[in-house]
Amino acid sequence: MPGEPLCVEEEFMPGPGTYLDDKGVVRAAIIGEPVFDMASRRVSVKPLVRKSALPKQGDAVVGIVAAVKEDVAIVKVIGFDIYAPFKNPITGLLHISQISDQRLETIYDAVKLGDLIRARVVNSYVPLLLSTKEPRMGVILAHCSRCGAVLAKRDGTLICSACGNVETRKISIDYMVTARRGSKKS
Ligand SMILES: [Zn+2]
Incomplete structure (x- = not known):
């Protein structure tokens, strides 16, 4: 005090x-x-920051993809950033039209279950409507859907250092793991 x-x-x-x-x-x-x-x-x-306030339009938040269904990803919004989580997660929705400026054939090319994403909030009520169109927004950490290892960013895609699997996402420029130069598919 x-x-x-x-x-x-x-x-x-x-x-x-x-x-x-x-x-x-x-x-x-x-x-x-x-x-x-x-x-x-x-x-x-x-x-002691009390950031219990609900995110509002324009805020950046991080969340985990909890479900992907047809054209919408349901996101468990966990905080304004990963180091300052909310007491309780808030439900967010990421529609396929809000993921990227590029047209997506399917939402599964952009986000998958369990991905950690950063997104912009475009409304001010629950469920939060999210957008990941900006370069900083999108997937910041993902795991290999084949073996579960962390995927590393290499050029425009993600590569699994354990099994060599290559996956696509709407990757944020702040993606947390970068593949070592020269690492290749095994
Ligand atoms: Zn793998």
């Missing part, structure tokens, strides 16, 4: 989210969790 004493200056230096009072006591400046860094001998307060 703001004003709460954390330590004295001799023990830990004041870091972000703290302040030093005139008696040499380091106190919390914000609501949050104190973090004592032994290596740098610095104390900081990690802010």
Whole structure:
């Protein structure tokens, strides 16, 4: 809590989210969790962000594809990013027309069950309507549908480093795993 004493200056230096009072006591400046860094001998307060607010139009979110049915993927929206998950996932819908600027023969060429995606929210109510047309949006992590290993991005497609399977997705430019140069199908 703001004003709460954390330590004295001799023990830990004041870091972000703290302040030093005139008696040499380091106190919390914000609501949050104190973090004592032994290596740098610095104390900081990690802010307690309450992002329970519902995503609204224009927000970027991440989610996991929970089902794919004909022209729609049902997405379990888990947070604004993977490091700050919501308390409870929110249902999102990604329609085939909102996936890419390129025409898709089938939705299965773009997203598959279990894919981790980043998407733009285009409405402000539940179910969230999602779009992945922007370059940063789309699949950011996927697994091989043959063997389950993580797929790596190579050129415009995804390749399985374990079995060599090549798959297509609407890949975000932020896809998390890149294939090593020279890696090839086995
Ligand atoms: Zn595989």
